[in-house]
Amino acid sequence: MIEFKNASKSYKKNNYVLKNLNLTINDGEFVFIVGHSGAGKTTLTKLLLREEKLTSGTLHIDKYKLERLRNFRVPYFRRQIGVVFQDFKLLDNKTVYENVAFALQIVGVPKKYIKERVPYFLSLVELADKANSFPSQLSGGEKQRVCLARALINKPNIIIADEPTGNLDPSLSYDIMNLLVRINQITGRTVIVVTHEKELVNHFNKRVVMIENGEIVADKSGGYGNAQEI
């Protein structure tokens, strides 16, 4: 479970990017975070990853109390979370297979498990036939699926995607979003997707949290519906 309580964040003194946030996300939920550019969505994901620290308030994720998590525990905390980046962040000198295996390698998973797990997750994102390709040989949508496989492979409890479709064509965006929804349904992991693509959000009929000027202005199920325009 993710629980923000009176959470605030300011990068500069008295200039709050997020103000007094109260938000609870239960295990297995699928949540869209929406809002204008500059609303504070990325800051929210950075707090979730403990890339940034809260200025005040509390943030609890499962057993971790992030407001007082010691630096040396941060790597172990991050292993509970899979991240999907807008710019993919794939290593160009590694193949698709190696990019995904890398995530297992660096947390010390034995080779035997790596050989079992990588093909399974590549097929889950429908990339089994591209295992030996390099990122430069892939389309944007394929790159994002590699990124997704890499985020999933350590079996994190939570998947966070900040504008995962920001660099993709609309039709590919739909595919990726669909994949995220399916992963949520199949694996039961919590999935948090930050986006500002209204039509996409409406299509999936999920919980939507709307942020404006650092505050939650709407939090309801079923997409934007007839809510105010963004």
Next chain:
Amino acid sequence: MRRRYSASYFLSTGVKSFFRNGFMSLAAIVILISAMLICGSFILVIMNIDYNIEQIDDFNEVVVFADLSATDEQVAAMQEKILQHPNVASCTIIPKEVSIKEESERYGEEHAHLFERYIENENENPLPDTLRIEYKDVNQLDTLENYLNTEVEGVYKVNIRKDIADNINQVKHVIMIICIVLTGLLLVVSLFIIGNTIKITLKSREKEITIMRYIGATNTFITLPFVVESAIVALISTLIAAFIQIYSYRYITEKIVAQYGIVETISVNQVWLYIIAGFALVSFVLCVFGTIVSTRRYMKA
């Protein structure tokens, strides 16, 4: 499931990065080797000077002349008094009868008649009794001289030949200062170059490190390949520098001994292990220090 980090990952990543940074790695190695060679050579020179000063000490002596009127008893009392000084190793009395004969021999047969008078008639002997002192420590000569001039009775004159030791000591001090300054400079430069090499590696691997941090790699895991990389630099530099130092030292000392018989040198057998150990210590400390300093900035959580 038990998690295990494979040593091969750190090794292969470190080795690859070492070769990818070919030029900077080479620069780091060259500068480290120069630093170690210069520093090592100076230390060897100083050690050899010290070694020779010890040898010269044996020839250095202090000579005390007693008053002409001093009796044998008084001279014996002087010897006793002199032997009480802590810096005195031995003190031998050379009676004036012996001195005058030595002097006569020094001038040779054809001048022997000039000395006959003094040798035959004790009271006409113009030479005083002499006390020859061997001291322990050349650096404590001043206090000994002072002691002889003020505390010992019946002293006519004290002769101290410490100029050789003094000169050598002065040269040694100058060399030492040059050595310290040069070594310091070179260490700073090497640290800078090693740090820069690591920074370039960090830059080229920034994306990789970012991903690693997001996925939950520990700082140790991220840093270890860099440590491996700089350990390779340290290892190669140590081996090359020690090889050059040991063989050139052997060559030079053999040449010097052949050329100038009087100069004694420390045998290469006595120093080669210290050279390797010293170089290894210096280069590894430098490299590890450089790595930690330059990676620390990237290692915040």
